[in-house]
Amino acid sequence: MYIEKIQSPADIKGLDMNALRTVCDETRAAVLNRVSKHGGHVGPNLGFVEATVALHYVFNAPTDKLVFDVSHQCYPHKVLTGRAAGFLGNVDDMNAISGYSSPAESPVYDNFEVGHTSTSISLATGLQKARDIKGTKENIIAIIGDGSLSGGEAFEGLDEASELGTGIIIVVNDNEMSIAENHGGIYKNLRALRESKGKCEHNWFKAWGFEYKYLEEGNDVEKLIEIFKSVKDTDKPTVVHIHTEKGHGFQPAINDKETWHWGAPFNPETGESLMNFSGEDYQTLFADWMLREMKSDPTLIAVTAGTPTAAGFTLAKRQEAGKQHIDMGIAEEQACAMASGMAKGGLRPVWTVYSTFVQRTYDQIAQDLCINSNPAVINVMWGGSGTMNDITHICLFDIPMLCSIPGLIYLAPTNCEEYFAMLRWAVAQDQKPIAIRVPSNGVIHTSEEMETAFSFESKYKVVHKGQKVAIIAAGSFFQKGENVVRMLAGKGIDATLINPRYLNGVDADTLNSLKADHQLVVTLEDGCKDGGFGERIASFYGTSDVKVLVGGIKKDLYDRFDQQQLLSDNRLLDEQIVEDVLGLIK
């Protein structure tokens, strides 16, 4: 076996073509071994095995710089740069290696921590400028998938790479897919380029002034080596467009590219998932609710920026929705601005976006949407500590961000029935943009009667009126609030429990009413506390006698954290909160 012995790319330089093909096979098997046992990105990595071997054969990392986009195709690169154990070893070995490009893990071979899309060219232009200023000669190679090209940052990067005019190699890894199918006009040109083998009439890249090369056989290591050799040490901005197969070498991933973009552990023989999830989830509930409503309301539109399954819109459901489902490609700015335009035009758009990606469109939420007060709905998925946990995919910052944008209402439902009541109201009203933080602590039901009308002013709901201590527990932390109140009752304290429902502003009436018979207010939010929900309440009570304990997660960079440990570190376990309350009251 070669790859167990490969410590650096230098170790493949002397190999002949047969040996390189074996390295490819072994690398693919190693990738499959990891993803089948550990989960991870499947299709993107399998399709980029040969290109990675060829890149490392032709170029000289770390002198030459490889910059990955999203970096969900960097597993083969990790195998070849001293991290094969993370693909061949035991679970601890695998856990030690992240799923993304990471200088923390390999300062020599990984140039950037990357996880969001469309960034590689922009980052690479910085290295290009640095090289040009320093007068050195290394190759700068940005790798970007066709799906990532739909993001505005990728465009801005291309624009600058062309402007700089010096050597940069942009490898467009065209597997004809984003996470789902591609959406966007650019894909018409990529298709024309593929079908004409790079020779169609109007070449988008050449229009921009790039040197351009096309390779149809993007999974043929020999041809890849040839084309990379032909551009090595170029002094011009150059695009190498390679046609690869997503999931190459693993039939289940080829047959169903969307499902196999990312996956939980599976049987490598059959592709059968080893995770049995049979409960309810908000994605499916949301999509089914939307599909039902769409039948009676042709103006209801489900919007996504390249992540339709974040909203439960599987291929079949997208087809069922027809023109009432729209996917912008990976283009959150467009999704937000277009949703504003659709709402202005009389439609009822609901844009579903993961917490970690909503931050890609701060300005459009503020400018295109909120200043215009158009009634689009933003459905924020997975906000909280119990969802994604890679450093690039942290879902803790949506509350501070969205709550600092004037004109936006941010609702935090605490269970399934409240969520759909809020969603129904948000879609029906025609005055304001409304964001909803979908609960991320599982689907919890209630038989309680739900209010059907909400307001544009923050109105908290007092769930239980006690005294001395009040717990204001927002969204996914509401059940934690219930637990704390129950535990305090066991200590003889009849604490008030409040479901604030609104994150974007305080309910002064309710807060003022607590002053009479409460000495401590505890706020609980499942997110970053710096700039968040609870601090506003601390500020509200700042000049009063009411003390405030703000419960949330300290602002910091977190990577692959354990949720319970994180909560414990921030004194957010139920028993810690009770202990702190007892220590604070007189």
Add this chain to the structure above:
Amino acid sequence: MYIEKIQSPADIKGLDMNALRTVCDETRAAVLNRVSKHGGHVGPNLGFVEATVALHYVFNAPTDKLVFDVSHQCYPHKVLTGRAAGFLGNVDDMNAISGYSSPAESPVYDNFEVGHTSTSISLATGLQKARDIKGTKENIIAIIGDGSLSGGEAFEGLDEASELGTGIIIVVNDNEMSIAENHGGIYKNLRALRESKGKCEHNWFKAWGFEYKYLEEGNDVEKLIEIFKSVKDTDKPTVVHIHTEKGHGFQPAINDKETWHWGAPFNPETGESLMNFSGEDYQTLFADWMLREMKSDPTLIAVTAGTPTAAGFTLAKRQEAGKQHIDMGIAEEQACAMASGMAKGGLRPVWTVYSTFVQRTYDQIAQDLCINSNPAVINVMWGGSGTMNDITHICLFDIPMLCSIPGLIYLAPTNCEEYFAMLRWAVAQDQKPIAIRVPSNGVIHTSEEMETAFSFESKYKVVHKGQKVAIIAAGSFFQKGENVVRMLAGKGIDATLINPRYLNGVDADTLNSLKADHQLVVTLEDGCKDGGFGERIASFYGTSDVKVLVGGIKKDLYDRFDQQQLLSDNRLLDEQIVEDVLGLIK
């Protein structure tokens, strides 16, 4: 005079070509009248007079929808849609009409509040989708300048307009300029298209699948009418590329297009400015400091995203800086990500950006820059209540935004010497991304000895140690803190004065030390208080006996506010703060 009588575009429909030319002349004179007396965008509006008359002649607003980009070219549109008084009348009439597209002002003719760049196509695709769903037939027309094409959102919008495949007309108003000269590879193609009269080999727009028409004579109303007629009611995504002259009809603006992009009141005969500003400004001081430092440090790079004069880099200074000045075009995401890449590559980039535009790149600051901890510097200009005041250009939100991004240090110097000490330290260190909020309350000097070394931990500076009351006054509000302390001294209260210097996190040691002999802490920040600096201090003291009065501006949508009124409404006038302090202490 025609334009005094034009109440709606219908009033120009019956005019013959001579009369239309007169309408153009009168409209241009009206625009010049306003900008010379009131200030505003000069060149962009003058260049778009004929196109606006032609658009309103050919299309039927408000049924047909015009969507402007930046909307700094919408003055002629305002003249023709019932708002001529804002161009011909007295100062009050002019003040009543904003400088941007505004549905608040004209719900019938203005579709969106717009002020940031690159948004028109995205917004228009929303109207396009709404039309298609509703099955109506109106024309959707997005207007975008060549400069705005460099922004990622414009690209995402083009991508979607092409994808939708139905009728939309995108008017590319190509005046060969951004605010300054254009930067970006796309401009190579625009030039090739202009030089070939739209017939060059690789057409960027056609590559994208657009129908494409070119008009060289973009200031000829007759030819404009002809080309717009030819695309009216199209059912295809269509680009009409018109070559206009920025500043057309006013020689000073033609001669110096950058200076005349936007201007203060001037003599309309000579172009001589009526504003005499002879004091110091941070733009000039910054550029001159950079130019001096660049001579000894070839790795120091001044970065801008299309607004070089925000950093004092006039054309002459850009030329002096040479390769050490880089302009990305209007592409803040690229500016931030590339700065991260440059820092990674060993350069020392300093990106200068207005507070209102830094929000265009939240994700890149968080992901490309801060997660990677690359030592780029972000120089934030004009943050505060005393700078821009249009609803789209509010500079109050940079503190909540930047302070919710983990890994970023945000410094708030209080005077000129402290600013340059911080800048020097930020550029010299190689560990962390540092943002600096340049003071926006004028250039204030001190003869005090400055510290030269700062830290990555927040360390407040106790300027005066008193008791009972502490004033923590950040950045541009530090002098307000000095005033308050002085006024309190007159009331017999010896208040502590603190310059916090760091906005991104609290200095627990200093705050804890106040607990012994202070009962009230007042925080002062020149920005939105919701999610801002002071609330974190309120949260810190939430469970202690120290009371906190958070002084800042309430989160809200503000438009053309008066600074003193805004401060007064938020109880931020010096005497109000003193009054509130006296009311709170025992």
